[in-house]
Amino acid sequence: MKKPALLVAFGFASLTAFSQSNSDILYFLDGQKEVKIKEVGLTSIKYTYPNEETVYTISKHQVEKIVFGSGREEVFESPIKEVTGLSDFKKVFITYNPEDIAGLQSKGHLFSKATGVTTLSSINEVNNRALNKLKMEASMIGANVVFVGNTFQRGNQYGGENQAGNSTQTSFSGMGYSTNEINTEAVKSLIESRTFHHYQTHKLNRNSWSPDRIIATKYGPDRKPLMFKLDSVIERDGELFIKTKEIPSKTKELKVIHADDEKLVLMERNEKVTYNYFLITDQNNFFKNLTY
Incomplete structure (x- = not known):
């Protein structure tokens, strides 16, 4: 009578070990976790932790790759790069999607503004200058991701006989975030x-x-x-x-x-x-x- 019970127990243990070995590995930008992938969408990934039912969602931009329990790998090209200071400001990632900053460490509020020199100033040039200033400030506070909350843009306004003109202006307001935790x-x-x-x-x-x-x-x-x-x-x-x-x-x-x-x-x-x-x-x- 003991042999069938032992066989059942052994079979259950083998099934549990097989289930655990088939967990997926999610490679974040700053480490890896053993999970069970539920869905890989266009912009995000849904997953659970082993033996749990709560579903978590993370942006694809925060993931380097997934190694599935089957052995298959899916690699993602993240636009989020390491930023160590002002020299890396061009690497700062700008996003308007709140999913991209989920779980990231906030570094503080950011604001930038650029105004054209004359009423003939290019709108694109002024926009790019404001955006670069936003990235510069982000890089200097230790952020490599910026979530833009508000954008203001004014085109060239030509004056008349009794009214002065205004040149184009752009401003950005947002929060800086980091994917890198300091050890x-x-x-x-x-x-x-x-x-x-x-x-x-x-x-x-x-x-x-x-x-x-x-x-x-x-x-x-x-x-x-x-x-x-x-x-x-x-x-x-x-x-x-x-x-x-x-x-x-x-x-x-x-x-x-x-x-x-x-x-x-x-x-x-x-x-x-x-x-x-x-x-x-x-x-x-x-x-x-x-x-x-």
Whole structure:
């Protein structure tokens, strides 16, 4: 009487193992998860977690590929790229679809405006300038995705005898988001183990035509770039902030928006101006190429 029971139990265990092994793997831009794909639509993917019934929806833009339990792979070309600062602003992804930002970390409000120089200014040129300024500000606050909530556009308005004309104008308002989560422990370890050099300061004023890039390098008596250690690292709500006396900032704490073995990008902002302080580490190629 025991053999049939054992066979049933073994069969059930085998069926469960087979079911689990046939789970699908969803590769996000920042990691992977074991799931069960329910639907692959034109713009989104629906899935559940193993042994659960709740259906989740995610934009295809946040997914690199799916490896199905059958072994088949489906690869997606995501327009969302890594952005490490102002030099990457052209990579910032602009979207009007709320599905594209589902589950992403908010980085803050964004606004840009551009106005034509004369009433003969091209509408497309002004639109592109406003859009580029939006991307620039996004890149400087650590966002690689922008969800545009409001757009305003005014065409050229020619004046008359008693009325002045107005040139074309475009403005964008939205929120910046990031697909990249900072590994706080790894960044803390990097900051504590490295010395830094303040290489550049990037400044973007919303009322300005374009950002300023200022060389900040200072040299010591030995004619070598000045290096320094950062005073302290503060973790708050999953984000990191730096305190240092070596950077002439207006705030006491500077937010970390990017960190790797060769560079560290810090940010401060107010209602109109965003600053990035571009620091390079003692492992940067800049120092390897120096000759004295």
